[in-house]
Amino acid sequence: MVEWKKMLFCVICFVVVMLMPIEWIPLAGINIVQQRLLAIFVLAALLWVLEPIPVFATSLLIISLLLTLISNQGLAPAISAIQQQDPALLLHYKSIFAAFSSPIIILFLGGFALAVAATKYELDINLARVLLKPFGTQPKFVMLGLMLITAVFSMFMSNTATTVMMLAILAPVLSGLPDEDPGVRGLVLAVPVAANVGGIGTPIGTPPNAIALQYLVGEHSVSFGTWMAFAIPFVIVMLAFAWVLLQKLFPTQSAEVKVNIDSKFRRSPQAWIVYITFATTILLWLTTKLHGMNAYVVAILPLTVFTMTRIITKEDLKKFNWDVIWLVAGGIAIGAALENTGLASSLAHSVDYSVMTVFWIIVSLAILCWMMANFMSNTATANLLMPIAAAMATTLSASGQLEDVRLLLIIVAMSASMGMVLPVSTPPNALAYASGKISNGDMAKVGIIVSSLGILILLVVAKLML
Structure with missing residues (x-):
C-alpha cells in the first residue's frame, strides 16, 4: 500500500506540472514541449528516488512518455497543441529510440x-x-x-x-x-x-x-x-x-x-x-x-x-x-531530450549571476552542475555549463574580481563528477547496481554523503583561493 501512495504522489506531481499555466513556471521563454518535458523530468526524479516501481521500469515509462507526449509520432490529441504552436518543437521519434543504440x-x-x-x-x-x-x-x-x-x-x-x-x-x-x-x-x-x-x-x-x-x-x-x-x-x-x-x-x-x-x-x-x-x-x-x-x-x-x-x-x-540496459537507456533518453529541447539550457541560465559575488557564482554553478549531473550525463552537463562558466570567468577576470579563471572552470568540472547519487547518474553506478547486490537506497545514501562532502571541500578551497 505504501508503494501505491508513493506512486500516487509522483503521478499527482507530474499532472500538476503538466497542466499548470505555463506562466507560473519560473523559466524565461519556456514552451509547451519544455513544460511537458519538465513534468516528465519531475516524475522520473521522484520515481528514481522513491522507487515505487523498479528503476528500469521508470526508464521505460520515461521513454514511453517522451514518445507519446512530445515526439512527432506521438498521440494525436497530445501533440495537436504543439503542432498548432510550432511543429518544429516536436522531437523526432527516432532520436528518442536512439537511446537504445547509444x-x-x-x-x-x-x-x-x-x-x-x-x-x-x-x-x-x-x-x-x-x-x-x-x-x-x-x-x-x-x-x-x-x-x-x-x-x-x-x-x-x-x-x-x-x-x-x-x-x-x-x-x-x-x-x-x-x-x-x-x-x-x-x-x-x-x-x-x-x-x-x-x-x-x-x-x-x-x-x-x-x-x-x-x-x-x-x-x-x-x-x-x-x-x-x-x-x-x-x-x-x-x-x-x-x-x-x-x-x-x-x-x-x-x-x-x-x-x-x-x-x-x-x-x-x-x-x-x-x-x-x-x-x-x-x-x-x-x-x-x-x-x-x-x-x-x-x-x-x-x-x-x-x-x-x-x-x-x-x-x-x-x-x-x-534490465540495466533499459535503465541506462531511460537516462540517456531524458538527458538527450533535456538538451535537444533547450530545457537544460534554460535551467542552466535560470540563475541571475550578475547580482552575485564571485564566491556565490562559484557556489551556484557548482551546486547546479552537481544537481544536473545526477539526472543526466555529466558530459552533457559540463557541455551546457562550461560555456557559461567560461564567460563568467572571463568577465570577472577582466573586471579584476577574479584573479585566476582556472579556479572557476576546474571547480565546475569537478562538480560534474560529483553527480553520483542514482543508478542513472553515471555508468559505474549503473554497472554496480546491475550486480543485484545493492539497492537504489544504498547508492543514494552513499552518493549524497560523498558528493556533498566533495562539493563542500571544493567550495572551501575556492573560498580560500579567492
Whole structure:
C-alpha cells in the first residue's frame, strides 16, 4: 500500500506540472514541449528516488512518455497543441529510440561480455588473486585495495571500463561472503565511488575535465602535472572518507575475505582467447590516443570475438543484465531530450549571476552542475555549463574580481563528477547496481554523503583561493 501512495504522489506531481499555466513556471521563454518535458523530468526524479516501481521500469515509462507526449509520432490529441504552436518543437521519434543504440549501451554490452567470459574461464578469480593479494584478507584492507586500484585505473582510462574490470575481479571475492553480510554492499559500492572520484585526478580521467581544458588555453592553460597537483589531494581525501564511510554504513560480519588462492590460470585454447582479448581490450582502452578508437568502439571488439569463437553462447547472452540496459537507456533518453529541447539550457541560465559575488557564482554553478549531473550525463552537463562558466570567468577576470579563471572552470568540472547519487547518474553506478547486490537506497545514501562532502571541500578551497 505504501508503494501505491508513493506512486500516487509522483503521478499527482507530474499532472500538476503538466497542466499548470505555463506562466507560473519560473523559466524565461519556456514552451509547451519544455513544460511537458519538465513534468516528465519531475516524475522520473521522484520515481528514481522513491522507487515505487523498479528503476528500469521508470526508464521505460520515461521513454514511453517522451514518445507519446512530445515526439512527432506521438498521440494525436497530445501533440495537436504543439503542432498548432510550432511543429518544429516536436522531437523526432527516432532520436528518442536512439537511446537504445547509444554508444554507451554498446560499452555496457562489451563490459557484460568481458565479465561473463572472465567468470566462465575463472580469469576474474585469478586477477583477484594477483591484484588483491598484497592487501591481505581483512575486509577493510581488501576494500582499500579495491578502491585504490579502481581509482588509479580510472585516472587513465574510461571509468566505465574500469568498473567493468573491477566488478569482474570483485565477483569471486563476494562469493566468499554470505549474501546477507552488509559488507558485501560496501564492497560493491566501493567500486563506482572510487571510479567516479578517481577520474577527477587527471585531465583525461573523465570527459568534464577534458571539456574544461578546451576553455583553458593560452595564459590560462593547465598542464597535466598542474591539474594533478590540484586534483590528486582532493581524490585522496575523498577516497579516504569514502573508505571510512562505507565501513561505518556497511560493517562486515566476516573476520576475513578469502579468494580461491589455489586457482590456476587455465591453459585451454579458449581460455587463452579470453586472456588475450581481455588484456587487449584493457590495453586499447588505455591507449586511445595512439590508435584513435574510443572506448565505445573498443567495447564491441570483445563481444564480437567471444561470440565468433563460441566462448559466449546464446545461453550466456541471457546472463547479460538487460534490465540495466533499459535503465541506462531511460537516462540517456531524458538527458538527450533535456538538451535537444533547450530545457537544460534554460535551467542552466535560470540563475541571475550578475547580482552575485564571485564566491556565490562559484557556489551556484557548482551546486547546479552537481544537481544536473545526477539526472543526466555529466558530459552533457559540463557541455551546457562550461560555456557559461567560461564567460563568467572571463568577465570577472577582466573586471579584476577574479584573479585566476582556472579556479572557476576546474571547480565546475569537478562538480560534474560529483553527480553520483542514482543508478542513472553515471555508468559505474549503473554497472554496480546491475550486480543485484545493492539497492537504489544504498547508492543514494552513499552518493549524497560523498558528493556533498566533495562539493563542500571544493567550495572551501575556492573560498580560500579567492
